[in-house]
Amino acid sequence: MDQNKEKMEALMRPLRQKYLTQLRERYTVLAQYQSQGAWGEADRKAVTVLAHKLNGSGETYGYMAISLAARGLEDELLAGATNVEDAMRALMDSIEIALENDQADDVSVDEPESADAAEMDLPVILLVDDDPDIVELIQSVFAGKAHVRTVTDVGAAMQVLQSENPALVFLDDQMPGMTGLEMLEALEKAGGIEVPVMMLTASAAPEKVMRGLVSGAVDYITKPFDPAALVDKAMQRISRGKITILIADDDAPVRDILAHRFKAVGCSVVTASDGTRALEIMREKPPQLAVLDRMMPGLDGLVVLQQMQEDEILSDVPVVFLTARHQEQAVLEGLNLGAADYIVKPFNPEEVVARCMRFVRKRKGG
Amino acid sequence: MTADLKHVLCIDDEEDILEVAGMSLEAVGGLQVSRANNGAEGIACAKSVHPDMILLDVMMPGMDGPETLKKIKQDDALKGIPVVFMTARVQPEEVKKYLSYGAIAVIEKPFDPMTLAGKVQQAWKESHGPE
Numbered sequence: 303m304d305q306n307k308e309k310m311e312a313l314m315r316p317l318r319q320k321y322l323t324q325l326r327e328r329y330t331v332l333a334q335y336q337s338q339g340a341w342g343e344a345d346r347k348a349v350t351v352l353a354h355k356l357n358g359s360g361e362t363y364g365y366m367a368i369s370l371a372a373r374g375l376e377d378e379l380l381a382g383a384t385n386v387e388d389a390m391r392a393l394m395d396s397i398e399i400a401l402e403n404d405q406a407d408d409v410s411v412d413e414p415e416s417a418d419a420a421e422m423d424l425p426v427i428l429l430v431d432d433d434p435d436i437v438e439l440i441q442s443v444f445a446g447k448a449h450v451r452t453v454t455d456v457g458a459a460m461q462v463l464q465s466e467n468p469a470l471v472f473l474d475d476q477m478p479g480m481t482g483l484e485m486l487e488a489l490e491k492a493g494g495i496e497v498p499v500m501m502l503t504a505s506a507a508p509e510k511v512m513r514g515l516v517s518g519a520v521d522y523i524t525k526p527f528d529p530a531a532l533v534d535k536a537m538q539r540i541s542r543g544k545i546t547i548l549i550a551d552d553d554a555p556v557r558d559i560l561a562h563r564f565k566a567v568g569c570s571v572v573t574a575s576d577g578t579r580a581l582e583i584m585r586e587k588p589p590q591l592a593v594l595d596r597m598m599p600g601l602d603g604l605v606v607l608q609q610m611q612e613d614e615i616l617s618d619v620p621v622v623f624l625t626a627r628h629q630e631q632a633v634l635e636g637l638n639l640g641a642a643d644y645i646v647k648p649f650n651p652e653e654v655v656a657r658c659m660r661f662v663r664k665r666k667g668g
Numbered sequence: 669m670t671a672d673l674k675h676v677l678c679i680d681d682e683e684d685i686l687e688v689a690g691m692s693l694e695a696v697g698g699l700q701v702s703r704a705n706n707g708a709e710g711i712a713c714a715k716s717v718h719p720d721m722i723l724l725d726v727m728m729p730g731m732d733g734p735e736t737l738k739k740i741k742q743d744d745a746l747k748g749i750p751v752v753f754m755t756a757r758v759q760p761e762e763v764k765k766y767l768s769y770g771a772i773a774v775i776e777k778p779f780d781p782m783t784l785a786g787k788v789q790q791a792w793k794e795s796h797g798p799e
Contacts, residue, residue, distance in 0.1 A: 306696045310781055313691050321684050354727060358756035358777035359685055369778050373756070492780070 308579070314363075321363045322401065328352060329397045336390050349386075350379045353393065360396075366492055367396040367460040374457070374479070392457045399465045424449045425469035425540045430459040430485075431502065432477045436525070440472065443529040447537060456480040468497055469540045473519070475503040475510065483510060486517040496570065498539050502527070545662055546570045546587070550580035550606065551595035551624060556647070560593060563651040567659070577601025581609055588615050590662050593654070596625040596636065596644075604636055611640060620661040624649070673792040675700040677719035679710035679736065680754070681728040688781055689723065689754070697785025707731030711739055714746050721792060723775070726755035726766065734769050741770050750795045752788065754779070 335341065335349050353376035360368030375389040383389075425448045429440050432454040441450050451468065453459050455477055462468065475482040482501065489495045500521040501514040511522045520539065523532065547564045551557050552575050561571040572589065574580035578600045584592065592610070594603035601609070603623055610616040623636050623644040636644065642661045645654055676699050680686045683705070690701040702717050704710035708731055714722060722740065726733035733753055740746045753766045756777040763774045773791035775784070 307782055309695050310692065313695055314688070314781065317684065317688055317691070320687075324684060351727070354756055355682060359682065361778035362685065362688055362781060376756075 318363050321359070325368075325397055325400060328356065329394060329401070332390065332394055332397075336387075336394070346379060349390075350376060353379065356393065356397075361492060365396070365400045365464075366489075367457070367464050368393070368400060370460055370480075370488065371396040371457055396457075396461060399461050403465060426451055426466060427536065427540075428453070428459065428462050428466075428468040428471045428497075430454075430456065430471065430477070430482060431474040433474070436474070436502075439529060443533050444536075447533065448540070454478075456482065456485040459485065463495070463497065470536055471495075471497055471499040472502040472536075473499050475501065475505060475514075483513050483517065486514060486519060490517040500536065500539070502532075545591075546572060546589040547658065547662075548572050548574065548580060548584055548589040548592040550574040550577060550592065550598065550603070552576060552598045553595070556595070556624070559651050560654060563655045564658075567655055575599075577603065577606040580606055584610070584616055584619065585613070588619055591620045591622065591642075591658050593622050593624060593658065596623050604639070607636055607639055607641055620658075620664075622654075622658055622661070624654075671720075671796070673699065673720050673789060675702070675717065675719045676721050676723055676788060677702045677704065677710065677714055677717065678723045679704045679707065679713075679728075679733075680723075680725035681706055682725070685725070685754075685777070689779070689784060692779075692781035692784045693723075693788065696782060697788065699785065699788075707733070707736030707739070710736060711743070711746070714740065714749065715743075718745075719749060721788065722749055722751045723788065724751050724753055724771070726753050726757070734766070737769050737771060750792070752791050 331352065332349070335345060338345070341349070353372045356372035357369050357376050360366065360372060371389070371393040375386060375393050378386045378389050427444060427448045427450050429437060429450050429452045431437055431452070437452050441452070444450050448469070451462060451466065453462055456479060463471070473482040473486065482503065486499060495518060498520040499518065500523055501519045502523050502525065503510070504525045506524040514522045521535065547569050549557050549560050549564070549571060550573070554575070557573045557575070561573055564571045572583050574583055577594070577598050580592070580594065581601065594606055596603040607621050610619060610621065620642040623641050624647055625644055626647050643657055645657065676693055678686055678689050678693070678701060680689065686703050686705065690703050693699045693701045702713055702719060704713045706728055710722070710724070724733045724736060731739070733755070737751050740749065740751060750772045751770065753771045753774045754777055755762070755766070755774060758774060758776045766774050772795040775787050775791070779787070
């Protein structure tokens with residue numbers, strides 16, 4: 303399936319460029335309607351159709367914020383709302399961000415943090431909460447530890463998630479418009495969110511806690527909370543988030559299970575279905591540890607390890623092999639070559655994570 | 669035994685959706701895909717290529733999806749072809765309405781290009797019932 307994904311991504315690139323060109327045109331049309339003021343019935347219909355089209359296409363091209371904002375505008379228009387100014391603005395903002403990101407991508411593909419945070423060299427925490435008291439408290443307890451970026455509704459949060467790269471999200475549930483849980487569920491449905499999300503909400507109802515955790519929240523904290531404990535939890539989570547684990551295996555369920563377990567302990571995960579892709583990913587951004595299947599199509603785990611050792615940077619990355627029972631002998635070659643450990647399939651995912659984290663800590667000197 | 673789904677006709681007035689849906693069904697699903705930009709063109713294309721399934725947008729200018737489906741069902745040569753609607757409006761009552769027109773399934777827009785082919789195959793299998 304990963305090969306299909308790569309193939310599809312390659313095919314999507316030129317289509318996405320065409321889509322962005324069309325987005326510019328649609329933005330111009332929306333701007334004209336916005337400046338026009340009073341709308342007749344034909345105008346309302348035209349904007350409804352436009353919103354419907356953007357709703358139905360944005361997420362397909364990777365712009366979920368556009369689909370969400372367009373759906374909001376379409377729903378309001380279909381419900382007969384007369385003042386749709388805010389929904390129009392939200393849709394236009396989401397398009398602006400998509401277009402700006404496209405321009406930024408031309409210059410730099412990987413912009414890790416907002417300019418302010420980069421200057422301060424602090425991680426960015428996105429706080430999604432409309433309660434000014436909570437905002438003030440969080441801002442003050444994280445002063446000097448993290449840059450807290452605050453938004454008060456889900457639409458704005460989606461835009462920040464697309465345009466910036468926060469290390470952590472604090473998400474309230476009850477907010478005007480879409481709730482935090484609904485946002486999390488929408489993101490989960492679209493394939494999940496890479497950034498760890500901690501729910502921070504007044505409701506401790508088991509049904510809500512369950513919904514939050516099932517939808518991918520890494521923690522569910524109820525208000526009132528202990529500020530010092532919150533800072534500890536958040537900073538620990540952020541620090542773990544800086545640990546990237548590469549998982550290379552041609553067996554998709556194995557990749558998924560391990561990715562899920564590593565993410566559950568706060569690590570970032572990148573995956574590859576063959577050795578060639580694994581090397582490409584690692585050369586682009588070296589991980590803190592690589593889990594390699596011993597037998598893979600193309601370059602197998604052993605060859606990948608050999609190539610890593612010839613690379614000045616990758617030679618430091620600990621490698622843990624996954625192997626079928628009858629391949630244990632072959633893995634000894636890997637250990638002789640410098641692999642940190644090997645794990646025999648079928649494995650206990652928690653044990654894999656525990657063993658891997660030991661090498662990560664050792665490497666960090668912790 | 670369920671016959672294999674091989675050939676899908678996509679009908680959508682939006683070029684960007686038509687392209688990505690077609691590409692997804694071809695690249696991920698390994699299907700043959702024919703494309704049409706509106707209902708009338710879609711019906712003409714269906715008569716010419718006789719696809720195994722039609723993937724039909726609901727909201728199109730001129731002849732919309734439901735109207736196109738009605739014409740398909742009135743045509744002896746086409747009425748046996750299963751039709752799947754694609755739409756951004758998927759509230760339960762809306763889905764119920766589309767199914768009552770004779771569609772075998774409704775696929776939500778926006779769709780994920782990686783999973784569209786799987787959904788289409790699922791609809792195909794369900795429409796053919798158990799082996």
